Amino acid sequence: xxxxxxxxxxxxxxxxxxxxxxxxxxxxxxxxxxxxxxxxxxxxxxxxxxxxxxxxxxxxxxxxxxxxxxxxxxxxxxxxxxxxxxxxxxxxxxxxxxxxxxxxxxxxxxxxxxxxxxxxxxxxxxxxxxxxxxxxxxxxxxxxxxxxxxxxxxxxxxxxxxxxxxxxxxxxxxxxxxxxxxxxxxxxxxxxxxxxxxxxxxxxxxxxxxxxxxxxxxxxxxxxxxxxxxxxxxxxxxxxxxxxxxxxxxxxxxxxxxxxxxxxxxxxxxxxxxxxxxxxxxxxxxxxxxxxxxxxxxxxxxxxxxxxxxxxxxxxxxxxxxxxxxxxxxxxxxxxxxxxxxxxxxxxxxxxxxxxxxxxxxxxxxxxxxxxxxxxxxxxxxxxxxxxxxxxxxxxxxxxxxxxxxxxxxxxxxxxxxxxxxxxxxxxxxxxxxxxxxxxxxxxxxxxxxxxxxxxxxxxxxxxxxxxxxxxxx
Amino acid sequence: xxxxxxxxxxxxxxxxxxxxxxxxxxxxxxxxxxxxxxxxxxxxxxxxxxxxxxxxxxxxxxxxxxxxxxxxxxxxxxxxxxxxxxxxxxxxxxxxxxxxxxxxxxxxxxxxxxxxxxxxxxxxxxxxxxxxxxxxxxxxxxxxxxxxxxxxxxxxxxxxxxxxxxxxxxxxxxxxxxxxxxxxxxxxxxxxxxxxxxxxxxxxxxxxxxxxxxxxxxxxxxxxxxxxxxxxxxxxxxxxxxxxxxxxxxxxxxxxxxxxxxxxxxxxxxxxxxxxxxxxxxxxxxxxxxxxxxxxxxxxxxxxxxxxxxxxxxxxxxxxxxxxxxxxxxxxxxxxxxxxxxxxxxxxxxxxxxxxxxxxxxxxxxxxxxxxxxxxxxxxxxxxxxxxxxxxxxxxxxxxxxxxxxxxxxxxxxxxxxxxxxxxxxxxxxxxxxxxxxxxxxxxxxxxxxxxxxxxxxxxxxxxxxxxxxxxxxxxxxxxxxxxxxxxxxxxxxxxxxxxxxxxxxxxxxxxxxxxxxxxx
Numbered sequence: 001x002x003x004x005x006x007x008x009x010x011x012x013x014x015x016x017x018x019x020x021x022x023x024x025x026x027x028x029x030x031x032x033x034x035x036x037x038x039x040x041x042x043x044x045x046x047x048x049x050x051x052x053x054x055x056x057x058x059x060x061x062x063x064x065x066x067x068x069x070x071x072x073x074x075x076x077x078x079x080x081x082x083x084x085x086x087x088x089x090x091x092x093x094x095x096x097x098x099x100x101x102x103x104x105x106x107x108x109x110x111x112x113x114x115x116x117x118x119x120x121x122x123x124x125x126x127x128x129x130x131x132x133x134x135x136x137x138x139x140x141x142x143x144x145x146x147x148x149x150x151x152x153x154x155x156x157x158x159x160x161x162x163x164x165x166x167x168x169x170x171x172x173x174x175x176x177x178x179x180x181x182x183x184x185x186x187x188x189x190x191x192x193x194x195x196x197x198x199x200x201x202x203x204x205x206x207x208x209x210x211x212x213x214x215x216x217x218x219x220x221x222x223x224x225x226x227x228x229x230x231x232x233x234x235x236x237x238x239x240x241x242x243x244x245x246x247x248x249x250x251x252x253x254x255x256x257x258x259x260x261x262x263x264x265x266x267x268x269x270x271x272x273x274x275x276x277x278x279x280x281x282x283x284x285x286x287x288x289x290x291x292x293x294x295x296x297x298x299x300x301x302x303x304x305x306x307x308x309x310x311x312x313x314x315x316x317x318x319x320x321x322x323x324x325x326x327x328x329x330x331x332x333x334x335x336x337x338x339x340x341x342x343x344x345x346x347x348x349x350x351x352x353x354x355x356x357x358x359x360x361x362x363x364x365x366x367x368x369x370x371x372x373x374x375x376x377x378x379x380x381x382x383x384x385x386x387x388x389x390x391x392x393x394x395x396x397x398x399x400x401x402x403x404x405x406x407x408x409x410x411x412x413x414x415x416x417x418x419x420x421x422x423x424x425x426x427x428x429x430x431x432x433x434x435x436x437x438x439x440x441x442x443x444x445x446x447x448x449x450x451x452x453x454x455x456x457x458x459x460x461x462x463x464x465x466x467x468x469x470x471x472x473x474x
Numbered sequence: 475x476x477x478x479x480x481x482x483x484x485x486x487x488x489x490x491x492x493x494x495x496x497x498x499x500x501x502x503x504x505x506x507x508x509x510x511x512x513x514x515x516x517x518x519x520x521x522x523x524x525x526x527x528x529x530x531x532x533x534x535x536x537x538x539x540x541x542x543x544x545x546x547x548x549x550x551x552x553x554x555x556x557x558x559x560x561x562x563x564x565x566x567x568x569x570x571x572x573x574x575x576x577x578x579x580x581x582x583x584x585x586x587x588x589x590x591x592x593x594x595x596x597x598x599x600x601x602x603x604x605x606x607x608x609x610x611x612x613x614x615x616x617x618x619x620x621x622x623x624x625x626x627x628x629x630x631x632x633x634x635x636x637x638x639x640x641x642x643x644x645x646x647x648x649x650x651x652x653x654x655x656x657x658x659x660x661x662x663x664x665x666x667x668x669x670x671x672x673x674x675x676x677x678x679x680x681x682x683x684x685x686x687x688x689x690x691x692x693x694x695x696x697x698x699x700x701x702x703x704x705x706x707x708x709x710x711x712x713x714x715x716x717x718x719x720x721x722x723x724x725x726x727x728x729x730x731x732x733x734x735x736x737x738x739x740x741x742x743x744x745x746x747x748x749x750x751x752x753x754x755x756x757x758x759x760x761x762x763x764x765x766x767x768x769x770x771x772x773x774x775x776x777x778x779x780x781x782x783x784x785x786x787x788x789x790x791x792x793x794x795x796x797x798x799x800x801x802x803x804x805x806x807x808x809x810x811x812x813x814x815x816x817x818x819x820x821x822x823x824x825x826x827x828x829x830x831x832x833x834x835x836x837x838x839x840x841x842x843x844x845x846x847x848x849x850x851x852x853x854x855x856x857x858x859x860x861x862x863x864x865x866x867x868x869x870x871x872x873x874x875x876x877x878x879x880x881x882x883x884x885x886x887x888x889x890x891x892x893x894x895x896x897x898x899x900x901x902x903x904x905x906x907x908x909x910x911x912x913x914x915x916x917x918x919x920x921x922x923x924x925x926x927x928x929x930x931x932x933x934x935x936x937x938x939x940x941x942x943x944x945x946x947x948x949x950x951x952x953x954x955x956x957x958x959x960x961x962x963x964x965x966x967x968x969x970x971x972x973x974x975x976x977x978x979x980x981x982x983x984x985x986x987x988x989x990x991x992x993x994x995x
Contacts, residue, residue, distance in 0.1 A: 015848050065832060066581070096504075102546075108556060109558065112773060114911075151818065185817065259535065291775070312974065314971065317967050323970075325969060325975045346672065348630050351775045368503065376521075378522055422596065434594055454508070
């Protein structure tokens, strides 16, 4: 029983069968005298823990709990209270009200792994997510979402390795440092990574370096577009030609919010495309809003190497009625726990709800919305680069290239570190860009700034003025 | 007691809803995007002039064009055609721990104090978030006996992979090139076998003893060798037979220098009763979306909270959250010398952390124990009644009489008697407003189904579900056609042709493929 300090029995609202009379009746049906007796019949006594765990006293009323939680959460300062210029893998975008409405629907929120009948709506919503993403990416097959872009990239590279039966991946060295750590762990020991240099002026992949490293061992060439550092890799076609010439596959990680204005990677030769759904209607959630996607062509050789679930249309016994089911379910570890030779990875609970939300977002935006989104981000970030470059000693953008959403601000010619600048910016109610000095030491004292559709002219001007005051001591 | 009523007149919402692309009317808009101010336009034009023409998208994506109201209606209808745990007695999705997800916790995670946080904000501005992560870590340490938790894995399988990565790195650091094998049991989750293969291990599956359902101890002894890198195992497995040899097994693996990793996906009947460290485990994970009440979201986001003993702390993914007592502040600690790196960008699914923390704080020590006690009570009550009252049913490994918090049953007899299969019964249960689930690999229990009552349902609820199962089984004997052609009262009817899912020529994983392959416009 749940017993409160004074010895009074409390039946917790989450545990109905704590009512003593009900427990008695149920025990009688089972034929044991107590729950303890039941435990002793199931778990060897010596393995049961009889001590105290030392957990805090419970906050039994909902009101007490709410007070407690609010007290802690109120210590957070949000990106609504501060003006935030952080991106780098989680980005501040506007989340339409309808996205929240659907994400919070009890039926979607609390469903899980039900069959295509009683959970028909879930299957359709995820099939539609796949279909909407397929249009955005202009690719034919998209899986149910996985944990994050980093994991999706690891899988895409492993897929390429299995498809080509080769064991080397060439990855450009400008990718996200977070994803770098994920991929390195995920592909070891089957795939060896070789890093491709970038042009220090433009940020573009160094094609000579690529040519010198690519070989008949190369399974995949991986780059991101826009890159982690914000510039757009414009040599997609050349990279693909070099890769395909050697029989390697091209894997591109992409920010889907760019695809209203930028060509999707499939148009410049990508064989497998991955990325993150957070920008499509999912809140930042302290980095918890991530959901990875993997897309490829409708070729069984490729599809069969996707380790995740893929929902497909299936007809029912009633003419004209849509039903759904798992496409080639035998691919997955749910059906075959181990493939005899090479690992085909695994599948489990990942990020389905964020996929449904991304579908809602794409439906809301439509083709024009995605175009406008891309364009407004291009304009606002370009305006921000222009305004910040007016500040003496600040070089923006660091790379001579077109940019999308993010750009490197070079503070090397100022006498302030990014850390100092960011600390001071907080006094202005501003959260400055990501300090790159640790992950990209060659850039020295630089920061990665992010400007999206949510940043107004006033916001950008405010940032500019604050930076100028801090740097020039005005 | 309240009323127990089998819902024979149940009918799920059936909207016959078109695919979203079919709702498109060119020109309609679902939402407008903030356009730039005139002054910005004046400064930078359309913003696209720097782009080389070959990088500009020539043709807009073929997304549908739909007004806001219609989109809302579409998705609300789809939600109504989904049997979420909030609206059904969801004990039939065994292994999934479909317990109640308290609504108050949704209030917390919908707050901008959670949703509008960027992970790279200055630590001084996210002290509340770091405090909750740190405190949940402390609570889980107390419950498990482990010394440190990571919240990076995004689900149970992801946590298994993380454990396999730690085992891999541990032996790499120690130069143990000969440690190439992972031992698991055949009835552990398929990912316990599949994920270690990603780290290059060979996997040995220990079969269950056909009588008791315990892992075959002799086979296990034979499998343990100098090659053993580690053990990754469920206990209880999905049969919910508690493994009485578990401590012997972890000791044997330790003797040959292997690590022991615990898949605690089935922890609901043993939290507060058994501590993983006492069973000899070096690490293990709790599914916060199962045992700790975070809702399942149609298949995530979830969280596999991974706990380790002190000696494995340096291998955890970075960062972990620490508290600086001197300066009274929480901070992210990246200083883990042998870290496997990362398994996910940033720190994990923060809303799930918030919910799990609030759930534990609401229950406290006695409450958590009561969760396990009632989960076990409910399960054994349901099992006793099902075995006594449902026609054609059996249980896997009947010699082992009592189970922890779920049971893998079999309709083998029903299938032999009637020619129907578990799939038929599953579809019929839908007509009463229930889920019923089979199992995943391995298929060693014929015509399987799995029921996990959890602590969340009242006796009346459990009785209603049992009535449903009784009725469906009875019908299989007396009115087989009604079962065979089920569901009758669901959002859709029986799937007619699975070749559309298996045959590459026919499959249609996206709407565009459907249009292309089936000659639609």
